[in-house]
Amino acid sequence: MSTSIVDRPRTSIWPAVSMAEALAAVTDSVQPIMTKCISTGVIRPGMILAEDVLSRVTIPAVPTSVKDGYAVISSEGIRDRVVIAASTAGAPASSIIVTSGTCARVSTGAAIPAGADAVIMVEHTHVVERTKTEELKIGFSQPAKPNQDIRPAGYDMQIGQLVLEKHCVIGSAEVGILVASGQRSVQVYRKPKVCVLSTGNELVDWMTEDVSEDRIRDTNRPQLMALLNACGFKAIDGGMVGDTREHLIESIKVAFKYSNVIVMSGGVSMGEKDLVKSVLEHEFNFKIHFGRVFMKPGLPSTFATGTYESNDTRYVFALPGNPVSSWVSCQLLAVPALRKMAGHANYFQTVIKVKLAESIDLDIRPEYRRAWYTQTLPQSDEYGPYAICTAIDQPSSTLLNTKGANLLLRLPPRASIPEGMLEKGAIVDALVIGAI
Ligand SMILES: Nc1nc2c(c(=O)[nH]1)N[C@H]1C(S)=C(S)[C@@H](COP(=O)(O)OP(=O)(O)OC[C@H]3O[C@@H](n4cnc5c(N)ncnc54)[C@H](O)[C@@H]3O)O[C@H]1N2
Ligand code: MOO
Numbered sequence: 001m002s003t004s005i006v007d008r009p010r011t012s013i014w015p016a017v018s019m020a021e022a023l024a025a026v027t028d029s030v031q032p033i034m035t036k037c038i039s040t041g042v043i044r045p046g047m048i049l050a051e052d053v054l055s056r057v058t059i060p061a062v063p064t065s066v067k068d069g070y071a072v073i074s075s076e077g078i079r080d081r082v083v084i085a086a087s088t089a090g091a092p093a094s095s096i097i098v099t100s101g102t103c104a105r106v107s108t109g110a111a112i113p114a115g116a117d118a119v120i121m122v123e124h125t126h127v128v129e130r131t132k133t134e135e136l137k138i139g140f141s142q143p144a145k146p147n148q149d150i151r152p153a154g155y156d157m158q159i160g161q162l163v164l165e166k167h168c169v170i171g172s173a174e175v176g177i178l179v180a181s182g183q184r185s186v187q188v189y190r191k192p193k194v195c196v197l198s199t200g201n202e203l204v205d206w207m208t209e210d211v212s213e214d215r216i217r218d219t220n221r222p223q224l225m226a227l228l229n230a231c232g233f234k235a236i237d238g239g240m241v242g243d244t245r246e247h248l249i250e251s252i253k254v255a256f257k258y259s260n261v262i263v264m265s266g267g268v269s270m271g272e273k274d275l276v277k278s279v280l281e282h283e284f285n286f287k288i289h290f291g292r293v294f295m296k297p298g299l300p301s302t303f304a305t306g307t308y309e310s311n312d313t314r315y316v317f318a319l320p321g322n323p324v325s326s327w328v329s330c331q332l333l334a335v336p337a338l339r340k341m342a343g344h345a346n347y348f349q350t351v352i353k354v355k356l357a358e359s360i361d362l363d364i365r366p367e368y369r370r371a372w373y374t375q376t377l378p379q380s381d382e383y384g385p386y387a388i389c390t391a392i393d394q395p396s397s398t399l400l401n402t403k404g405a406n407l408l409l410r411l412p413p414r415a416s417i418p419e420g421m422l423e424k425g426a427i428v429d430a431l432v433i434g435a436i
Contacts, residue, residue: 012270014288296366301320
């Protein structure tokens with residue numbers, strides 16, 4: 001398909017959808033992908049459960065002592081008792097029977113012998129009779145209530161109990177719970193494979209030493225790959241693509257050999273070399289769900305789906321070339337989609353309320369401004385939390401305004417506020433995009 005430059009549309013054919021519409025289109029299109037069975041022994045933090053986990057065991061299996069002390073019959077008060085045996089953690093106590101006037105020495109976690117209904121801890125006892133090496137009779141300074149310091153069977157976990165839910169993100173706590181449940185293996189979600197590629201005739205690889213004046217280093221690819229890797233996905237390097245239909249078609253085909261998701265940047269606006277949308281629509285027969293989003297930065301952000309060489313749905317996030325635009329729109333559109341595919345139930349970034357550390361003139365578009373989180377401002381004891389913008393002006397070409405940003409301020413469009421600006425101290429929503 002080819003058209004002359006003189007015939008190109010003079011206004012975009014793509015309506016600028018709202019962010020809410022864009023997010024709905026993305027998250028409605030993607031579903032968690034396949035699952036795999038994994039041995040409990042190799043489960044790792046970051047994996048996501050694809051099934052509910054029920055306990056196969058009761059913990060403790062029998063009543064056990066909560067203290068190091070003596071298992072007694074509580075109704076016998078503080079009378080002296082003959083020590084008949086010792087029950088230690090890990091050793092069966094089945095042969096021991098505590099009867100009137102006797103007690104059994106128990107350690108924390110040891111089974112309570114039959115006949116006993118309470119434990120008196122060692123600090124509340126003294127030796128009455130002994131040999132050189134063994135306790136014969138023990139005296140008690142405090143009585144015990146029935147069931148005192150006894151952990152009943154099933155107190156910590158019961159057979160059949162739901163201990164971890166589907167979509168649970170495994171962390172160190174969950175590793176312990178899973179192992180305790182006695183399950184030998186579990187279903188987890190597979191992570192989507194995502195390929196990152198950059199488009200543009202002007203690009204040279206980031207390793208290039210001398211870059212001529214008409215060229216620029218491809219910063220989007222390493223930056224987006226780093227972002228996706230930091231979010232827990234293995235980004236595949238799809239390389240750089242020239243601005244021709246043939247080159248785009250070939251590179252997209254190669255990327256689909258290795259991945260079901262492509263995150264690409266550049267070539268989605270109104271320029272004569274901006275061919276990506278047309279290639280996806282006409283060469284691959286993909287559905288373009290949206291070709292522009294009313295947001296700053298990232299206006300020409302594009303999302304397309306379709307099939308290629310199999311019945312599996314493929315997803316393409318064709319993001320604007322401007323470096324800040326691609327980085328922000330990847331966080332806003334591609335990351336939640338990948339998180340949903342990977343099985344996360346909460347796939348959107350956490351949103352918190354922050355106070356502005358300075359006044360901001362609002363843009364005509366809803367803006368996602370880069371900012372740093374701080375509890376208090378310098379020379380101020382007023383509690384925030386505050387957001388300090390990484391720069392007052394934040395052009396979408398200036399990578400430096402992404403430096404260290406752990407918040408994206410979600411600012412309303414100018415028309416929604418009569419003054420067209422937000423004063424210092426105004427409270428706004430912020431998406432958390434890094435450790436705070
Ligand atoms: N007539 C119009 N022009 C533009 C519009 C518009 O609505 N009408 N939108 C502007 C907006 S907003 C954006 S954002 C950009 C995005 O355009 P493209 O996606 O087509 O991006 P390119 O033209 O390919 O590149 C834009 C800019 O970014 C540099 N770039 C591209 N790729 C990389 C890379 N991998 N690493 C570093 N830098 C990259 C490229 O050299 C350009 O300077 O369009 C506006 N124009
Ligand atoms: O939408 Mo563009 O990303 O502002 O420069």
